[in-house]
Amino acid sequence: MCRLFINADPNLWQSQTRSMRIGGMATSVRLETLFWNVLEELGARDGLSVSQLIARLYQESLDEGHDLENFASFLRVCCARYLSLQLSHDIPHDRSIPIRSLDADRILERERNRSGAKRPRAASGATLHA
Secondary structure, eight states: OTHHHHTSOGGGGOEEEEEEEETTEEEEEEEEHHHHHHHHHHHHHTTOOHHHHHHHHHHHHHHTTOOOSSHHHHHHHHHHHHHHHHHTTSSOSOTTSOGGGSOHHHHHHHHHHHHTOOOOOOOOOOOOOO
16 A cells, blocks of 8 residues: 555655745745645646745635744645635646636535534735745
């Protein structure tokens, strides 16, 4: 079982730091290559560069009142959710279908119904730490 993971391309778990501007502030984000690859795919679906996608995720998270104390972890979870939602067929595998065209409320409701979870409450006070 583990051979599928330990014999994967070692470059996938190598960390890369990328510099960008988020909310007018220069910052850097350090993630493993695998996550950068997923973010590139995710952004490309909506015609966004990785920097544009990350800035949008950051701003929309702030708008929802989320605490982004560990922003790199937040981005990793976004990548994992994207892949998981593809596996559950909530996000089509067809990369030509933009994420913005999907009915997010319907997907979130289906997800809650499957897990029996209640709608999470937004946290307050967010800071950027990457």
